[in-house]
Amino acid sequence: MRNEIKKNYKYLISSQKDKDWGITVNTVGYEIIEKNYETYPPRTGHPEQFFFTPSRGRKLDSYQLLYIIKGKGIFFTSPEDSIDIKEGDMIILRPNQWHSYMPDKKTGWTEMWIGFEGVNMDSRFKNNFFNKEQIIYRISVQDNIVNLYNQAIKVANEEKAACQQYLAGIANLILGMTMYYDYNRCFDTVTEEQIDKAKIIIRENLLKGITAKDVASQINMSYSWFRKLxxxxxxxxxxxxxxxxxxxxxxxxxxSNKIKIKEISFFLGFDDITYFLKVFKKYTGYTPLEYKxxxxxS
Structure with a gap:
């Protein structure tokens, strides 16, 4: 982002073909709100459905990922309830969710956003990938996410053929990365190292009949706690x-046509071929012969 440019945003339209893709982007941009600003949001440039007065709040008919990459402020979940937000916070807004927010006048802030809708996004939220009660994701300022926003702005401004599909991919990736950084923030370094070590032990001993209990023992952890972690x-x-x-x-x-299914079963540590057939179908939906x-x- 170039410091001399205070704002850069685009509002987009989409065709029915774009909507059939499953995700469409309706807005993307960034804006620098200087400290001691007079009004927020700025009164020019934004369509009526996106404009709001902080004291009244608003509802959108689409999702929006609002990323604060500098400064701090406040987010209102209701006229009476608020949450402090700061640099590195990602705010996930859902359709028809009342909200309001504004930067602290002492600091201002730099905000980036991308708005989108579609059945593919609906499924992410309906299938509980994101906690309905959580709005703020404290993921820190991630350069790769900032770069994605900047790339989205570039693609939106060029508005070439199939730009909606490009932007849909970016929106989906930002959402996935938000989940990734937020989820991994919950684990300390020691836990990460133990689980990574466990994975290595499993892979190195996969054909030696290693069990989950064996792995727990090798990393000096009780089986119940290891299983949970x-x-x-x-x-x-x-x-x-x-x-x-x-x-x-x-x-x-x-x-390979040279290896029989019974031999594969034995090689992988399944002493009972019937059990191997059952497990294979459970995980693939096919019997080994059907899969082959x-x-x-063959």
Whole structure:
């Protein structure tokens, strides 16, 4: 971002074809609000549906990711309730959610935003990837996210063919990165190192019949606590992680016409081929033979 430019934003339209993509972007931009400003938001340049008076608040009919990369201020969840916001905070606004916000007059702030809508985004929120009660994500100022906003502004201003698909990808990536940085902020370095070490142990001993309890023992942790931390960190249990890796290995081995399914089962540590068949179908939706015929034309 160039300091001499105080604002740069674009409001966009989308076709039905764009909407069929599943995500459309309606606005993207940044604005520098200097300290001791007279009014907020500035009175020019913004369409009526995006303009608001802080004392009255507003509702939008789309999602918006508002990123504060300098300064501080306040965010209102209702006329009576507020949250302090500062540099490095990402604010996720949902459709029809009343809100208001404004920078501190002593500091001003620099804000970046991207607004979007579509069924693909609706599914992210309906499937509880984001806590309905959480609005502020304290992810710090991430240069890669700032660069994405700047790239989005560039693409929007050029408004070339298929720019909506490009912008949709950026919006989706910013949302995913917000989840990534916020989620990992919950784990301390020691926990990260222990789980990373556990993953290495699993991969190095995958074909030696290692169990989740064995891994917990090797990193000097009780199994119950290890299982909880591993699932919190990765989203799956350690036993599930081990099985997934074995199934990935099985898929690769099925590509060979020289290795029988029974041999693959034994190689991966499944003493009972019936159990191997059951696990394979659970994770892939196919039996090994069906998978081989479908994807390797055997």
């Amino acid at each position: 591993f699932k919190d960190y990765t989203g799956v249990s350690p036993a599930h992680y081990i099985q997934e890796l074995k199934i990935q290995e099985a898929k690769q081995l099925l590509a 015929k479908t994807f390797y034309n």
